[in-house]
Amino acid sequence: MSCTQDIVIVGAGPSGLALAAELRRLGHSPTVFDRQAEGANTSRAAVVQARTLEALEPLGVVPALLSDGIKVPIFRILDRDNVLAEIDFQKIDSRYNFTLMCPQNQMERHLLERLQAMGGAVKRPAEVLGISASADAAELSISTGGRVERMETAWLVGCDGASSVVRQQTDIPFEGGAYAQSFVLADVRMEWPFDNEEVSLFFAPEGLVVVAPLPDNRYRIVATVDDALSDPSVEFFEALLHRRGPSHCGRIAQAIWTSRFRVQHRVARSLRKGRVLLCGDAAHVHSPAGGQGMNTGIQDAVSLARALDAVLRGGGEAGLDEWARSRHAVAKDVVATTDRMTRIATVRSAAGRSVRNSLISFFGQLPPLRSAFARNLAELGH
Numbered sequence: 001m002s003c004t005q006d007i008v009i010v011g012a013g014p015s016g017l018a019l020a021a022e023l024r025r026l027g028h029s030p031t032v033f034d035r036q037a038e039g040a041n042t043s044r045a046a047v048v049q050a051r052t053l054e055a056l057e058p059l060g061v062v063p064a065l066l067s068d069g070i071k072v073p074i075f076r077i078l079d080r081d082n083v084l085a086e087i088d089f090q091k092i093d094s095r096y097n098f099t100l101m102c103p104q105n106q107m108e109r110h111l112l113e114r115l116q117a118m119g120g121a122v123k124r125p126a127e128v129l130g131i132s133a134s135a136d137a138a139e140l141s142i143s144t145g146g147r148v149e150r151m152e153t154a155w156l157v158g159c160d161g162a163s164s165v166v167r168q169q170t171d172i173p174f175e176g177g178a179y180a181q182s183f184v185l186a187d188v189r190m191e192w193p194f195d196n197e198e199v200s201l202f203f204a205p206e207g208l209v210v211v212a213p214l215p216d217n218r219y220r221i222v223a224t225v226d227d228a229l230s231d232p233s234v235e236f237f238e239a240l241l242h243r244r245g246p247s248h249c250g251r252i253a254q255a256i257w258t259s260r261f262r263v264q265h266r267v268a269r270s271l272r273k274g275r276v277l278l279c280g281d282a283a284h285v286h287s288p289a290g291g292q293g294m295n296t297g298i299q300d301a302v303s304l305a306r307a308l309d310a311v312l313r314g315g316g317e318a319g320l321d322e323w324a325r326s327r328h329a330v331a332k333d334v335v336a337t338t339d340r341m342t343r344i345a346t347v348r349s350a351a352g353r354s355v356r357n358s359l360i361s362f363f364g365q366l367p368p369l370r371s372a373f374a375r376n377l378a379e380l381g382h
Contacts, residue, residue, distance in 0.1 A: 005031050006312060008140065008153040010166050012039065012122040014104060015280030015297035016159030017111035021059050022305035024118040028312060031153075032115075033126035033142060035160070039112065044104040046212065046220055047291025050089070050096040051379035055302045061110045068110075069102030070213050074198035075377070077364070079357050081246050084203075085364025087374045094380060099199065101214055104294060131156065131169040131276075138275040155308060157277045159301065162264070164282035170273050176266030176285075176335065181207065181224045181346065183288065186237050186258040188219055191250020201345070204244035205353065208345040211245065218256060222288060224346055232258050263287050265339050267331045271300075272324035279304060284331035289341040290377050292334050299382060300327050330382050337376065 007023060009016050012034035020032045048069065053062050075087040090097045112122065126144040133139070138156035142149050158166025167174060194200060196213035207224035214220050223240055234255045241249050267284045271277060280297030307323040347353050363369050375381065 005151060005153040007031070007155045007157065007308060008033070008138075008151065009157045009159055010034075010128055011159035011161060011164075011280070011282065012036075012108075012112070012124075013159060013161065013280065013297075014045075014107050014111065014294050015282075015301045016157075017108055017115060017122075018056070018059075018298045019157060019159060019279060019301035019305050020120055020122075021061075021111055021115040021118065022302050023308065024115060024120045025059060026305060026309040028309065029120070031151075032120065032122045033128070033144070034122050034124050035127050037125045039105070039108050045107075045288075045291070045294035046101055046103045046214060047295070048100040048102050048107065049291065049295045049377065049379045050092060050094040050098075051382055052295040052298050053096040053100065054094065055299050059111075059114055061114050064110045065100065065102050065107065068106045068215060069100040070196055070215055071098040072101055072197055072199055072213060073098045075099070075201070075374075076198055077201050077203070077360060078246070079203045079353075080244075082357075084357055084360045085370070087370055087377070089374050089378060091371060092374050092378050092380060094378065096378075099291070099378075101199075101212055101220075103214065106215075107294065128160075128165045128169070131166060133170065133273070133275050135274060153275075155275055155277065155311075157279060157304070158282040159279045159297075160282055162266075162281045162285045164278065166276060167268060167278055167282050170276045172273055172276075172278065173269040174266045175269055176264060178262060178264040179287065179342065181226060182260055182262050184221075184223050184225055184229075184232050184237075184240075184258070184260050186221045186232065187214060187256045188221060188234070188237065188252050189217060189254045189256070190219055190252040192219060193246055193248055193250070200245075202244050202246075203345060203353065203357070205348065205350075206243065209240060209244040211241075224342075230260065232260060265335050267328070267335055270324060271328050271331075272320060277304060277320070277324070283327070284335060286335040287338040287342040289338045289345065292338055292377075292379065295379055296330065296334050296382075299330075299379065303327065 007030040077085045129141045199212040209223040212220045279300040307319045
């Protein structure tokens with residue numbers, strides 16, 4: 001063995017960086033590996049919920065996130081020009097009574113800067129070649145800089161995404177399925193009839209489309225499609241908005257970034273297997289409906305850092321078992337909620353759409369239900 005570590009983290013996305021930074025703040029020195037030569041510079045996830053901001057407060061990154069992002073207090077559900085429901089986050093029980101639109105690359109930048117300010121770093125590019133675990137430690141071999149390094153660690157945490165090597169090599173089942181439809185995404189500059197204080201979800205016979213404001217006078221467009229193009233064009237997104245969005249929507253002036261992706265809904269059977277733990281997309285993946293993914297992963301990480309801190313300071317492992325149970329329950333709840341939202345939003349039959357719209361419009365008039373939905377999206381119950 002070349003070295004022995006207390007904690008090794010594989011993956012330097014939002015979950016891995018939040019875990020590493022929080023462990024540093026608590027007085028530990030985790031080793032962080034990532035297979036990419038550098039962090040991604042695309043926006044990807046863009047929603048930061050109230051509970052995540054509360055969880056990140058001790059790290060001191062929230063002021064920078066608030067400065068970089070846009071506070072959006074309103075979430076509207078529409079069928080073209082007909083407003084079915086309006087969710088107002090200004091009434092939730094948090095000082096962060098809004099949704100913060102702040103792209104993932106900015107979140108990662110601030111977490112990395114905080115980690116580095118406390119003496120931490122990410123070793124890149126580093127590819128995990130093999131993992132074996134015993135009752136007392138995990139052993140791994142990693143290729144870094146053209147050489148293979150072998151190490152032993154007391155705790156190994158997989159924050160390495162939906163295709164997690166840590167999860168696969170530890171034989172933890174990833175249970176669930178996949179959606180038939182694909183998703184397309186674009187960050188654009190465009191003429192838009194609504195202000196930047198609302199996220200708009202539009203229902204349409206052929207699928208849903210979500211439009212949300214982003215910093216720097218941009219908008220995020222996300223939509224379901226049956227067969228996504230490999231490189232969707234400005235004209236594609238413009239036509240999509242005209243078919244599904246409001247009757248008066250303007251021209252897209254520029255597409256800054258476009259992507260297509262397929263979505264699964266899966267949860268790892270367990271978030272802990274002996275000395276191996278899972279966070280973020282390595283532990284759960286789901287529909288982007290409701291903007292829950294990055295948030296759930298960061299909250300996994302911050303709470304895991306505190307559980308690991310207790311163990312490393314001489315406490316028993318019962319806290320880790322409780323962490324694994326509670327975060328597994330949260331993951332299953334998030335996957336179920338986003339699955340219901342996606343299936344409701346993508347109803348195809350005319351009769352089904354009519355019933356859906358009538359029910360949403362009726363229940364959307366009831367203040368207690370609106371408040372409960374806002375609190376659920378903000379993840380304040382986690």
